[in-house]
Amino acid sequence: MGIFLAFGLHALLAGALLVTSSSLSGLQRLTLGESISVERPGDVLVSAGGTFSAGFVPVGENAYGFSIWYTHALQKTVVWMANRDKPANGKHSKLWLHNDGSLVLLSGGEGKVWEAGAGLGWDVISLELLETGNLVLTNRTGNVVWQSFASPTDTLLPGQKLTRNTMLLSERAAGDYRSGFYNFKFNDDNVLYLIYNGPEISSVYWPPQDTTIYNQGRTNFNSSRVAILDDKGFFLSSDHLNFSSSDYGPGPSRRLTLDHDGLLRLYSLNESTGDWAAVWLPDIGVCEVHGLCGAYGICTYLPEPMCTCPPGFHRADPEDWSRGCRPEFNLTSAMGSVDFIKFRHTDYYGNDLEYRNNATLNSCRTACRDDPRCQGFGIRGKKCYPKYALLNGQRTPSNSNRLYIKVPASTGVRKKDGGALIQSGLTCSNQLVRISSGKRRPDGAKSPYLKYLVGFVGALGAVEAVIIILGWIFIRRIHRSLGPAEMGHRFQLAIGFRRFTYAELKAMTMNFSEEIGRGGFGSVYRGLLEDGKTPVAVKRLEGVTQGEAEFWAEVAVIGRINHMNLVRVWGFCAEGKHRLLVYEYLENGSLDRLLFASDATKVLNWEKRYAVAVGTAMGLAYLHEECLEWVLHCDVKPQNILLDEQYRPKLADFGMSKLTERGAAGGSGPRGKCEVSRARGTRGYMAPEWMVNQEITAKADVYSFGVVLLELVTGKSATGVSEGQWNHLIRWVEEKMEGLHGMDQMVDEGLNGGYDEVQAELVLRVALLCVRTNKDERPAMSTVVGLLHGDLSPDDESSHGSLA
Numbered sequence: 001m002g003i004f005l006a007f008g009l010h011a012l013l014a015g016a017l018l019v020t021s022s023s024l025s026g027l028q029r030l031t032l033g034e035s036i037s038v039e040r041p042g043d044v045l046v047s048a049g050g051t052f053s054a055g056f057v058p059v060g061e062n063a064y065g066f067s068i069w070y071t072h073a074l075q076k077t078v079v080w081m082a083n084r085d086k087p088a089n090g091k092h093s094k095l096w097l098h099n100d101g102s103l104v105l106l107s108g109g110e111g112k113v114w115e116a117g118a119g120l121g122w123d124v125i126s127l128e129l130l131e132t133g134n135l136v137l138t139n140r141t142g143n144v145v146w147q148s149f150a151s152p153t154d155t156l157l158p159g160q161k162l163t164r165n166t167m168l169l170s171e172r173a174a175g176d177y178r179s180g181f182y183n184f185k186f187n188d189d190n191v192l193y194l195i196y197n198g199p200e201i202s203s204v205y206w207p208p209q210d211t212t213i214y215n216q217g218r219t220n221f222n223s224s225r226v227a228i229l230d231d232k233g234f235f236l237s238s239d240h241l242n243f244s245s246s247d248y249g250p251g252p253s254r255r256l257t258l259d260h261d262g263l264l265r266l267y268s269l270n271e272s273t274g275d276w277a278a279v280w281l282p283d284i285g286v287c288e289v290h291g292l293c294g295a296y297g298i299c300t301y302l303p304e305p306m307c308t309c310p311p312g313f314h315r316a317d318p319e320d321w322s323r324g325c326r327p328e329f330n331l332t333s334a335m336g337s338v339d340f341i342k343f344r345h346t347d348y349y350g351n352d353l354e355y356r357n358n359a360t361l362n363s364c365r366t367a368c369r370d371d372p373r374c375q376g377f378g379i380r381g382k383k384c385y386p387k388y389a390l391l392n393g394q395r396t397p398s399n400s401n402r403l404y405i406k407v408p409a410s411t412g413v414r415k416k417d418g419g420a421l422i423q424s425g426l427t428c429s430n431q432l433v434r435i436s437s438g439k440r441r442p443d444g445a446k447s448p449y450l451k452y453l454v455g456f457v458g459a460l461g462a463v464e465a466v467i468i469i470l471g472w473i474f475i476r477r478i479h480r481s482l483g484p485a486e487m488g489h490r491f492q493l494a495i496g497f498r499r500f501t502y503a504e505l506k507a508m509t510m511n512f513s514e515e516i517g518r519g520g521f522g523s524v525y526r527g528l529l530e531d532g533k534t535p536v537a538v539k540r541l542e543g544v545t546q547g548e549a550e551f552w553a554e555v556a557v558i559g560r561i562n563h564m565n566l567v568r569v570w571g572f573c574a575e576g577k578h579r580l581l582v583y584e585y586l587e588n589g590s591l592d593r594l595l596f597a598s599d600a601t602k603v604l605n606w607e608k609r610y611a612v613a614v615g616t617a618m619g620l621a622y623l624h625e626e627c628l629e630w631v632l633h634c635d636v637k638p639q640n641i642l643l644d645e646q647y648r649p650k651l652a653d654f655g656m657s658k659l660t661e662r663g664a665a666g667g668s669g670p671r672g673k674c675e676v677s678r679a680r681g682t683r684g685y686m687a688p689e690w691m692v693n694q695e696i697t698a699k700a701d702v703y704s705f706g707v708v709l710l711e712l713v714t715g716k717s718a719t720g721v722s723e724g725q726w727n728h729l730i731r732w733v734e735e736k737m738e739g740l741h742g743m744d745q746m747v748d749e750g751l752n753g754g755y756d757e758v759q760a761e762l763v764l765r766v767a768l769l770c771v772r773t774n775k776d777e778r779p780a781m782s783t784v785v786g787l788l789h790g791d792l793s794p795d796d797e798s799s800h801g802s803l804a
């Protein structure tokens with residue numbers, strides 16, 4: 001007994017020691033031969049006053065970067081990383097102070113991925129993290145022979161110099177620590193610039209290039225090229241650039257970071273909340289940063305900055321906006337027969353072939369038409385700028401520039417555009433370019449129950465157990481910190497998509513007790529997420545034959561689709577024979593219930609109906625053209641249009657044909673993907689090509705959408721009449737329109753005249769375009785959006801015929 005007690009006590013002490021020496025206070029220094037292991041979470045260097053910590057930080061799956069971060073920030077704020085472009089393995093990796101005095105980062109199974117101080121031969125004895133955040137190798141005489149301050153990544157700390165040899169280089173995306181494309185550095189002219197240095201082109205975006213640096217209070221006279229941020233928040237550079245933080249004075253921790261969106265921000269740490277606040281920004285808008293939206297892409301504020309493609313173009317890479325848009329036509333094969341699409345309030349900065357003063361629209365157009373290098377031109381007042389590349393696109397209401405893009409005359413890309421952009425909501429998943437909130441990975445620093453656990457395990461007398469459990473806690477914590485890691489920037493993603501177990505879903509839906517709908521693919525049940533608050537809709541899929549892995553792969557694609565007019569998919573379950581999807585729950589149910597209910601007109605007034613029309617069109621346009629080209633909906637109808645608490649529409653049930661069809665025909669194109677729906681599609685909404693076994697394209701969705709538009713205006717259902725009369729509603733509206741009857745004869749009587757006549761007529765005319773029998777005469781969904789917005793006229797559309 002006594003022995004056991006003694007042993008227990010011993011273990012307790014050992015355990016407590018372990019905790020204090022490694023995970024709480026961290027390591028003071030590394031001496032020759034010592035190392036920091038990726039697998040020992042307690043292996044963290046901490047500066048003397050505890051302000052900074054250095055250790056391995058997860059940067060991806062089983063990938064780690066050796067980093068320095070602010071210990072007290074709520075979210076792990078990495079200010080330096082040794083190996084940002086060569087992450088180390090999560091197993092057997094270590095930072096090792098070699099006996100020869102060099103610092104080596106060894107990745108398990110790969111060998112050396114980073115090294116510093118090699119061959120200095122200055123008798124290095126230790127590695128230390130200074131209270132300034134500088135990681136240094138010092139030698140026997142106390143001299144610093146290598147320092148992390150001499151090779152910054154994206155952040156400059158107070159006291160750290162920016163020199164002729166160093167620059168700040170942004171990270172690739174929020175939370176993606178790899179080197180991005182933005183630089184803050186001294187150029188050859190001794191001036192500090194913000195520069196976009198992309199794969200193909202590089203350009204300065206700050207200070208603005210339309211006036212000399214002297215006019216901006218800068219100079220290129222002083223060639224010392226040095227800049228420093230002091231500890232009061234004042235930044236001073238040898239080119240006379242200077243600025244102060246809005247909270248100027250000694251006190252808060254600060255950092256000057258070149259964020260992934262290309263903006264340089266000075267941040268201060270709020271000690272009480274652990275959050276960072278931006279205390280200085282250069283005087284430019286996010287859209288003025290170059291390269292954000294790639295070639296042809298246009299940056300707009302709606303109100304958050306985001307990228308769009310002009311009509312006639314689609315996204316080159318759904319994952320990466322910086323790759324811009326790709327034209328749907330071939331200018332070289334147009335043989336000089338070209339036309340121009342016009343955009344108001346829009347400009348593509350730079351890349352001018354020449355600059356013409358005293359120009360007219362006609363002379364500018366002729367100049368561009370006759371120059372095969374010319375891609376388009378901007379015109380402002382009498383100034384004309386023909387361009388050889390369309391980059392750095394920007395659209396703001398205050399911009400007086402008009403922009404003309406050159407297109408082949410034969411494509412049918414509309415000419416009288418009037419500046420319509422597809423103003424869709426978010427783009428795929430994380431591609432929204434958003435002003436950084438300065439939040440990064442949360443840190444898991446505080447651990448109130450660690451000591452308790454040590455005491456408990458210590459009493460069991462097993463030091464090993466302490467180590468194992470500590471390790472486990474850390475792993476758990478790392479997992480957790482990875483979960484909400486993206487909270488700041490990618491909240492949607494973080495809660496975005498996960499795999500549920502069947503038991504979880506059973507509990508969430510109380511054993512599938514509350515059925516809220518039944519559709520072509522199975523029943524839908526109401527449930528609550530684990531937080532007990534967030535309602536979800538859980539759909540039990542029927543007739544899904546895919547294996548778990550295959551199902552998972554398909555569903556992950558659907559999970560990435562993210563648009564304000566599409567119902568969000570939060571997760572799935574694939575277990576044994578069960579296949580389920582978890583969706584966001586929408587307060588007001590489906591459109592058919594509201595539209596065809598007896599009190600419909602009270603709830604759905606004209607404004608709401610019009611908003612439903614536009615929103616649904618934007619969701620469909622996104623599916624067809626912007627996000628993942630091959631997504632056809634195949635079953636557009638009011639039952640699949642759900643309304644949120646403010647009656648904003650969201651399309652449901654998209655991507656289902658991908659899940660229910662094994663290796664459907666057609667490969668990657670947007671064709672032939674609706675085979676299952678052929679059997680399931682809903683009469684009244686199905687395009688004629690369904691009946692005659694023709695190829696199904698996106699134009700089938702356009703048709704169905706047209707029918708929904710007719711229903712929205714007339715309040716009459718397209719279904720529910722006898723066989724053979726599937727297009728009765730279309731016929732009825734066509735006859736009334738031809739007979740030049742007043743709108744009152746067609747618009748839902750229940751509205752009692754409470755509608756906008758111009759809008760109602762517009763919607764009906766667009767609807768009739770959409771339901772043309774010949775699918776080539778129907779407009780593409782993006783065109784429909786433009787039409788409904790009033791940016792285009794249906795007359796142009798119908799005379800052009802096919803516009804895809």
Ligand SMILES: *[C@@H]1O[C@H](CO)[C@@H](O)[C@H](O)[C@H]1NC(C)=O
Pocket residue numbers: 121122123139140141142143144145
């Ligand atoms: C320590 O480094 C300095 C240079 O930073 C060097 O001059 C000095 O000789 C070194 N000391 C020893 C003992 O090598």
Ligand SMILES: *[C@@H]1O[C@H](CO)[C@@H](O)[C@H](O)[C@H]1NC(C)=O
Pocket residue numbers: 216217236240241242
């Ligand atoms: C800071 O810049 C302004 C002009 O932008 C200049 O007038 C002022 O002298 C500068 N201050 C210092 C300390 O260089």
Ligand SMILES: *[C@@H]1O[C@H](CO)[C@@H](O)[C@H](O)[C@H]1NC(C)=O
Pocket residue numbers: 222223224226237238
């Ligand atoms: C150049 O800038 C440095 C750093 O700001 C300063 O110390 C130096 O006096 C300047 N030289 C001249 C000639 O102004």
Ligand SMILES: *[C@@H]1O[C@H](CO)[C@@H](O)[C@H](O)[C@H]1NC(C)=O
Pocket residue numbers: 270271272273
């Ligand atoms: C820190 O944040 C709190 C809560 O938002 C705020 O009340 C306080 O003023 C902030 N402190 C500083 C120094 O900004």
Ligand SMILES: *[C@@H]1O[C@H](CO)[C@@H](O)[C@H](O)[C@H]1NC(C)=O
Pocket residue numbers: 330331332333
């Ligand atoms: C465009 O057309 C030209 C000539 O017809 C051809 O050489 C070129 O490959 C085409 N480019 C693309 C991207 O199709």
Ligand SMILES: *[C@@H]1O[C@H](CO)[C@@H](O)[C@H](O)[C@H]1NC(C)=O
Pocket residue numbers: 358
């Ligand atoms: C501008 O154009 C007008 C008429 O075409 C001409 O009279 C004038 O001289 C031109 N001015 C310049 C600076 O070229």
